[in-house]
Amino acid sequence: MAIPILFVLSVFLGIFAYTTLVERKALGRIQNRFGPNRVGRWGILQPIADGLKLLIKEDIVPRRADQFVHFLAPVIAVIPSILLFSVVPVGTRLVPVDLNIGILFAFAVSTVSVLALFMGGWASRNKFSLLGAMRAVAQVVSYEVPMVLAAVAVVMAVGSLSTLRIARAQSGGILNVTNWFVFRPWGFVGFVLFTIGAMAESARTPFDIPEAESEIIAGYHTEYSGFKFALFQMGEYLASIAMAGITVTMFLGGYNGPGSGPGWVGGLISMFWFFIKLAFMIVLNIWIRGTWPRVRVDQLLGFAWKVLLPMSIANIVAVGMWHYLTFRPLAWVATTLWLVLWFVTLSKLAATENVAPRTYRYAS
Amino acid sequence: MNIPLGDYLMLSAFLFAIGLCGALSRKNAIIVLIGIEIMFNAAILNLIVFWHYKYFAVPTAYMFAIFAISIAAAESAVGLALVIAIYRQYKSVDVDEFTSLKG
Amino acid sequence: MEHGEYLQHLARQQWLIPFFPLMAAAIQSLMKRPSRKASGALTIIAMGLSCIFALRAFFATIGGGGQHHEIERAIFNFTWFKFGTTSLGLGFILDPLAEGMAVMVAFVGFWIFVNATGYMADDENFTRFFCFLSLFAASMLGLVVSNNLLLLYMCWELVGLCSYLLIGFWYFKPAAAAAMKKAFITTRIGDVGFLLGIVMLYWKTGTLNLYTHDTLHPGALEQVSALALRNGWWGLSAASTIAFLLFIGAMGKSAQFPLHVWLPDAMEGPTPVSALIHAATMVAAGVFMVGRMYPLFTAEAGSWVLDFVMWVGCITAVFSATIAVAQFDIKRVLAYSTCSQLGFMVMALGAGSVVAGQFHLLTHAFFKALLFLGSGCVIIGTHHEQDMRKMGGLRKYMPITFWCYLIGMLALCGVPPFAGFFSKDEILLSTFHRNKYAWGLATFAAFLTAFYMTRQMFMVFAGKWRGGENDHGHDKHGKHDDHEHGHHGGEPHEVTWNMWLPIAVLSLFAIGLGFFGHKYGEYLGVEGAESVEGKAVVMGASLAVVALGLLLGWAVYGRKTMEHATDEDPLSAALGSLFTFLNRKWYIDELYDVTIIRFTATCGMFFRLVDKSVVDGILHAIAWTAWGISQVFRWIGDEFFINGGFDAGCESVRWEGEEFSKLENGRIQNYFRVLSLGAAILLLIYFFT
C-alpha cells in the first residue's frame, strides 16, 4: 500500500510541476508568444526555478489579518487535493486505495477545498479577497450538484461506488475501447457535464470568476505571497489534475486501452493509457482556458442551475432507460432521443434571454 | 477494537450536553443553530454506535442515520433562512431581542 | 389466444383507457403557449383512443359471455407500494359492468368534447377548459376500470375536484363561484360516508381489492358472505353497514334527495360541462359505484338498506320532477330532470335490479347528453339566452337542433320506440315487484317528466321568437352568460357542424339503444329469467301516464303559445302559489339556510359560551388557587400582609401573574431552557426508578 501511495504522490506532484510549464507554453502559443524558454532547454527547468523563487520570497501577512486562519488556509487547500488521488486507479496493478465508497469519498474530500478558499479570502481582511471567496463558495457549491448527479449516472450503470469497479466495468469490448462509458449516449453527456463541472469546481477559465484578475485582482489569494501562494496554486492544479483523473476513470475507460491487462506487461500498458488520457484531459483544460472568455457571475450560476442540473437529472433517467431496455439498439435510439430532446429544450429555454448587442461607448 | 459501548455513549452524551449548553446560553442565533447541529450529530452518532455494536447486519439504524442527516440539513437550511429573514426585520441576530412571541 | 387469456391480456391494458385523456390533460397543462386547435384536437384524439380501447375490451367481454350467464371477469392487481409489511395494492378490472360503462363514458364524452369545441369557441380560457375536461374524463374512466376501492376513491375525489373546477370555470361570476363551492362541499358530506365505508371495509376484510380470484387472499367483494355474518352498526350486519356508508357517498355524488342541492346550481358551468356531469361522469359515478359494490348491498337478506336506497331514489325522482315543472331556465329544467332520472336509477338499484339501474344509466347518458348539448346549441344559437320565456319558435331557425332535441325529449319521456321507454319500463317493473307504493310514485314522476319536457319543447321551439323584446328589468333569472356577448336579441341561427353533429349522432343512439335492454341484462349476467308477471300492467300504466303527460303539456302550453316573454306562465296562473313553491325548489336551500347553517352558527356560539364559562372558569380557578397558595405563604412569611386585607390580596394576585408572565416572555431560548429542564427532570426520574 505504501509503494503505490509514494509513487502516486511523487508522480502527480511532478505532473503538477510540469503542467504549469505546459500551460504557460501552450497559452503562450495560443496568444502568439513563446512562453518560458530561458531556464533550461525549452524552459524545461522553469518549474524548479519557480519553486525556488517562491520558497525564498518574503512571506507577507497583512497586519489586520486573522493570523491563524490565514496560515491554515493554504495548508487546507492542498490536503484534499492530494487526498483525491488516493482513489484514482492509475493502472490495473496500481490502485492507491480501493475504497468501496471511492467516488463519494472523492466528492466529500473535494468539498473541503471550498473551505480553504473561504478561509483564505475571509482571513485576509481584504474586500477583494472576501468577494473572491464568496464567489468561489457559491460557484463550487452550485457546480457540485450537477457534477455529483453526472457521477450518479455512472454509479447507477456500474452498481458500485468504487472507482476500481468503475474502471473494471469499462474493460472488454473491441480493443478494450468500445466499453468506455464515453461511448454511450448517457456516458457522453455525463462526460461533458462532469468536465464542465470539474472545470468550474477548480475555478479554471472560463469559470475563473473567483480570481478574475480584471475584477477582483486575484480573488481569495490576493493577500498571499511566497510559498503560501504556491500552495494555493498547487492545491488548485492538483485538484484539477485529480478531477481529470477521476473523469478519465469514470468516462474515458480509466486505465483501459489496447493491451491493458492484469499482468505486469498489461499493467504497465494500462498505466501508459491512463497517463495518455490524463494528458489529454489536461491539454483539453488548457486549450479551453486559452480560447474561452470568462463568463459573468449570473451566467455562471444560471448555467449551473438551469442547464446543467436538469440535464444531469435527464441523464440519470437515461441510464435507467439504458438499464431496462435490454435490447441494445432500442436502448441506443431511446436514450439518444431522450437526451437530444432535453438538450434541445434546455438550450432553447436558456437562449430565450435576449442579450442586447454590445455598444462600445469609447472604442468604435 | 476493544472500546466498550459506554465510552461512545459517554462521548455522545458529552457532545449533546455541549451542544445544549451552546444552544441555551449563547445570544447569537447562528450559534444557537450550531448548538442544535451538534446535538443532532451526537444523536446520529448514537444511532451508528448502536448499529455497530448490536445490529451490524441490519440496515435499519443506518437508514435512520441517513434520514436524520437529511432532516438536519433541511432544518439548518430553513433555520438559517429564517435567521437571515429575522435579521432583515430586526437588524439583529440576538435571540434575546426576538420577543414578539410574547403572549 | 384462448378467450380467458385474451381477457387477462386486455385487463392488463385497462389502464390505457384512462391514460390517454390523462396524458392529454398533462400535456395541455404544460403547454407553454396555449393553442386552441392543438388543445381541442389533442383532447378529442385522446378521447377517441380511449373510446377505441374501451370498445375493444367491450367486444371482448361480449364475445365470450352470455352462454351460461356467467360473468367473465378479468382482473389485474399489482402492489402500489410497500410500507414495512403492509402493502397497498391497486388494480384494474375488466368485466361487463365496467366495460359497458367505459364505452358509454368514452363515447358520450367524445361527442361532448366535439360539441364543446363549438360551444367554447369564443372563450379566452379554451385550453384550460379542455385540460380540465380531459382530466374529468380520465378520472371517470379510471373510476370505472378500477378494481380497488382505493383507486376508485382517488378517482372519485378527482371527479369531484374536476367538477369543482369546471362548475366554477367562469369563477369571476359570483354565482359560479358559489356553485362550485356548493358542489364540492355537498358532495364532500357524502364522501365522508364513503370514506368511512372504505375504512370499515378495510378494517373488516383487510383488503381494498374488490376481486382477486385468489382463495388465499380473497378480495373484499369475495368475502361478502362472511361479512354478512359479522355484526356492524345500527343493528345491521357488517356488509350492510358498509353498503349503507358507501351509499351515502353515492347520494352525494349522484345528487340524491337531501344532498341534491348542488346539481341544479352546477348549471353555472359551461353547458358541455353540464352535459358531462349529468350524463357521463359525475352523477353516474355514484350509481356506478353502487352497482359495482352491489354484492355488499344484497349480502344480508332483509336488511333495510335496500329499502332505504329505493325510497331515497323514489323520493328524489318525484321531488325533482315536481320542481322541474316550474323552472324557466332551460338548463335548470334539464338539471332537475337529471335529478329525477337519477332517482329512478337509484330506485331500481334499491328494488334489486342492477340491470335496470345500469341500463337506464346508459340510455339516460345518451339522451341526457343529447338534451344538454341541444340546449347548449340553443343557448349559442340564441346568443347566450337561457330563459325559456325569451325563446320560442326556434323550430324555424334551428331545424337540426329541433329534431335531435325532439328525439331526446321523447326518449326522456319514455315514448315507446325510444331508448328511455325500455329502460324506464324495466325500472318500473322491478319496483312494481318490490313495492307498489314506490311504483305508484315513480309512475307519477314519469307523468311529470312527460309533462315538463312537453312544456319545455313548446316554450322553446314552438310559437314565435320572443327574444327580441329587450326587457332586462323584468327578470334577472337565468341570464348568467351575458358577459359573453352584448348582442342580445339578435335573430337566432343554426349552430355550426361541430355542434350539431354530436347531437345528431347521439340521437341515433337515443332511438336505437333501447332495443338492447334484454341483451344488456344477459351481458351483465346478473338477472335470471325475466319476469313477465305484471309486465302488462306496468307497461300500460307507464304508456298511459306518458300519453297523459304529453297531452296535458300540449293542452297547457301547445294550444296557445306564449306571446311575450313577460307573459305569465299558464301553469302559474292555474296553480298559483304552489307554482312559486315549486319554482323556488320547495325552499330547500332556504330550509338549509335556517336549519343547518343556523345550527352551525348556533354551535359556534355555544362553543364560544363553553369557552367563556368552562375554559375561562378553569383558568380563573387556577388563578384563584395560585392566589390561595400565595396567601398561605404570606401567612407563614409575614403576618403583616394579612392585615393588609383585600387590597393586599389583589396585589398578590397581580404579583403572581407578573411572576408567571415572566416565564412567557417570548424569548425562544427561555422556552428551550424550560423544555430541557423538563428533559432533565425526566432523566432524573429515569435514573431513580
Next chain:
Amino acid sequence: METIFWILSAITVLGALFAIMLRNLVHCVLSLILFFLGIAGHYFLLRADFLGAVQILIYVGAVAVLMLFAIMLTRHVTGDEGPREVLGGKWWAGMGTAIIIAGLLWAIIRKDQLAQILPAGGAQTSMVEIGKAMVTDWVVPFEAMAVLLTAALIGAVVIALEEVIRRR
C-alpha cells in the same frame, strides 16, 4: 484503534467546545467543521464509510458553508462579536441545565450494564443492502424525505428572498 478513538474524541469534543465558546462567529463555524470531521472520523472508525462520506459532503460541504453565508449576510463580515456580551440573558440557567443533563447521562451510562458490551463483529451491512433497503422497505420514508427536502428548499428560498420581491 483505541488511540484513534481517543484522538478523534478529543478532536470532536474540542471542536464542539470551541464551536460554542469562541467569540468570533467564523471561528465558531470553523471549529464546528473540525467537529464534523471528527464525527466523520468516528463513522469511518465504526465502519460506516458511506455515512462518513455523507457527513463530510453534507455537513462540511453544505451546512457549514451555509452557516458561513448566513454570517456574512447578517454580521459585520469579520464575524467578530466585539466587546459586547455574547451570552444570552439567564445563560446560567441554560448552562446549569446542560451540566445537569450531562451529569445525569453520565450517571445513567455508568449504571447501565449495556455500556460494558463490546462490538459483536460479524458481517457488516453492505452498501448494496443499504441501497436496496432504501428503495424497497424504506421507500415511503425515502420519498417523504425527498418531499421534505424539496419543501425545505423552496421554503428557504422563499423566506430568504422575501425582501427582493417586496423591493420590486
